[in-house]
Amino acid sequence: MKVHRLLSIVMHLLSRKRMSGQELANLFEVSLRTIYRDLEAINSAGIPIVSYSGANGGYEIMEQYQIDRQIVTFEDLHSIMNALKGIQSSLDDPDLADLMVKVGALLTKSEQSQLEEAGETLIFDTNIWRGGHVDRSMIARLRQAARNRFVVLFVYTNSEGMVELRTVEPIGLAWKGYAWYLYAYCQLRSDYRTFRLSRMKEVVVSDESFIRRDMSLEDLNARWGKIDxxxxxxxxxxxxxxxxxxxxxxxxxxxxxxxxxxxxxxxxxxxxxxxxxxxxxxxxxxxxxxxxxxxxxxxxxxxxxxxxxxx
Known part of the structure; x- marks a missing residue:
């Protein structure tokens, strides 16, 4: 159990960068003292953990450290490839295509042959049924606008048929049920809103930049996931x-x-x-x-x- 927890701590620090001791203790439901002992054991095993003090302090693994392929199984890589293929089917993103090549390179020749012979047993497909159209170019532009923090303008029709010009600060995109949505701060409403991409017309990514507000995509997704x-x-x-x-x-x-x-x-x-x-x-x-x-x-x-x- 302890070995599993130690490995999980390493994986969380690699994926989330910096975490406080209390966050780790809450996550694994152990005492703070136990976490300190675990971090010391991980460091002694040759995985360099650095601690930072202050309000934003915590623990993280040195940036130069890379995970060993040996702790990632063939089944793990197979699942990762399936997920990436599903996302790529909608986004057609060159970065994702490059990532798929990199993940595929982690497979040995025998594993690649095994994957080809076994065939797919699970497919993630976000494309819309019955000839529905996903505007991949719009998705790509909105993702880029969110990354670069550029204001986006568009004409939006809500579920009641009301048409309005919206100016928003994009946070990110989410696939919900059977449609793509933009999460953004709406300057017209002075609050965060979700916008269904199929209802957005005349989308323009402006040159106006904005300062990111204190709300992440994960926070917004959790907020709208709650039932009113x-x-x-x-x-x-x-x-x-x-x-x-x-x-x-x-x-x-x-x-x-x-x-x-x-x-x-x-x-x-x-x-x-x-x-x-x-x-x-x-x-x-x-x-x-x-x-x-x-x-x-x-x-x-x-x-x-x-x-x-x-x-």
Whole structure:
């Protein structure tokens, strides 16, 4: 167990650069004294660890130190190659292509042959189904703008159909579910926002630079990953048995019960928005909103609006 922890400490310091003793203690759920002993053992084993004092102090491995290929297994490299191929399928990034070559070079000839003979058992593919288009040039420009800290301007259409000119300070990109999003500080809203790339038009990377604010891409991703419980409504839905598969894909097992007549009753919480209306309407006559009444009325009104188009 200790050997595993020592190796994990080395890998974390290599990937995250500097970490405090308390951060390491919290991460591995051991005492600070144990971490100090571990760091001393790592240093004694020939891996140079440097300590820094002050507010931003901590421990890191000397920049010149390189990891030995022996502690990275064939399975590890295979997984890395799979992940890189998936990302490259969307980004078409020369740097990633070069990285794939470097990782591939770590494989021995016998391992390369083994990889070719075994074939792929896992594929990461972020390309959109049904002929959807991913603008790789836009992704590349936005990534570069985030790296170089250049302000970006574009025309944006939100989910309500409102069109506005946005001026943003890009932080980074994220693949969420089935679409690419830009995380950025919006000067119009004076706050951080997410922008779906498919809704961004006339994208211009300006020459105006900006000073990065104290918010990382990881922080923003965690922030938007949290559910805003204040805006949730409690729903009770009744689904026809023929859409069982879709119901089980959309909802958690504990949210689903089966009535005596075979219909599925779903009790769940969800934000009331355009996406919810569209999702419920997509089930057609296979779903009935039992509660709340105002949601049932909203679905009825939208269904009547659709009906009126064909009268």
């Amino acid at each position: 419980t204040a805006n949730l409504i409690r729903m009770v839905l009744r689904f026809h048995p023929r859409v069982q598969i879709k119901v089980e894909e959309y909802f958690l097992p504990e949210e689903i019960t089966i009535a005596e007549d075979g219909y599925f009753i779903v009790r769940t919480d969800h934000a009331e928005d355009v996406w919810l209306y569209g999702t419920l309407l997509s089930f057609g006559t296979d779903v009935t909103v039992l509660e709340p009444k105002h949601l049932a009325d909203s679905i009825k009104e939208r269904a009547l609006q659709i009906y009126s188009l064909y009268e």
